[in-house]
Amino acid sequence: MDKIKVLSAFQLKIVLTVLMVLDHLHFINNIIPPETAAFFSVISRGVAPMFAYLVVESIRYTSNVKKYLMRLFVFAVVMFAGNTIFRLVYQAKYGMLSANIRLLLSNNIFFTLALGTLSICCICWGRQSTRGAQRGLYALSAACFLLGFFAGEWGSVILPFMLAQCFFRENKRIKFLCYGLIQIVALLLPFSEPLWFLVFPFMMLYNGKKGRQSDKSKYFFYLFYPIHLWIIAIINYLSGI
Secondary structure, three states: OHHHOOEOHHHHHHHHHHHHHHHHHHHOOOOOOHHHHHHHHHHOOOHHHHHHHHHHHHHHHOOOHHHHHHHHHHHHHHHHHHHHHHHHHHHHHHOOOOHHHHHHOOOOHHHHHHHHHHHHHHHHHHHOOOHHHHHHHHHHHHHHHHHHHHHOOOHHHHHHHHHHHHHOOOOHHHHHHHHHHHHHHHHHOOOOOOOHHHHHHHHHHEOOOOOOOOHHHHHHHHHHHHHHHHHHHHHHHHOOO
């Protein structure tokens, strides 16, 4: 099994980023045929959960979890602001948003990941707090979970997946039970992602190492996600879509 664990976190992020771009090509009308778009959509279903998995890894090993949490929320706010500006620009020119553009500019995985991280942190902090503070932290954790579950991109999958991976990492029986429950929920809820389990091949390839680390490489992935979506929005805007 260890022989297939060949990719570091950095290398995985490169692969995930490429798949993410392929998945988002369908937002540019007529650039790829529907069959190709459907194929890209399927092979990329593990991307968001794997980024969530790597966030949990970062929570476990970061030297400053509060700073890491703040960075996720900052980028969530930045992306929300950018998406809002693009929506206003589109509405000013075209009067309304097409379904394609509305979906494109609703993407904000940072928001989901930030809520999942805060939910985990509140549970960890609560375990070390007095009873009164503990109740408040647990309540905040539950609120973050519910908000992310129902309002976050991929929330119904990512939020329970992050908690299961964080708190039942070494308990395989409970962890796999959680995976099964997540799959049931994903099949039952119309807004969920039933193919989220395609994250498992990526998890099997992960060797537990960070790989290349620098401020430039770290912020590249934070910046690339919103920027590539906004580039697509600009292309559609200029082409009159």
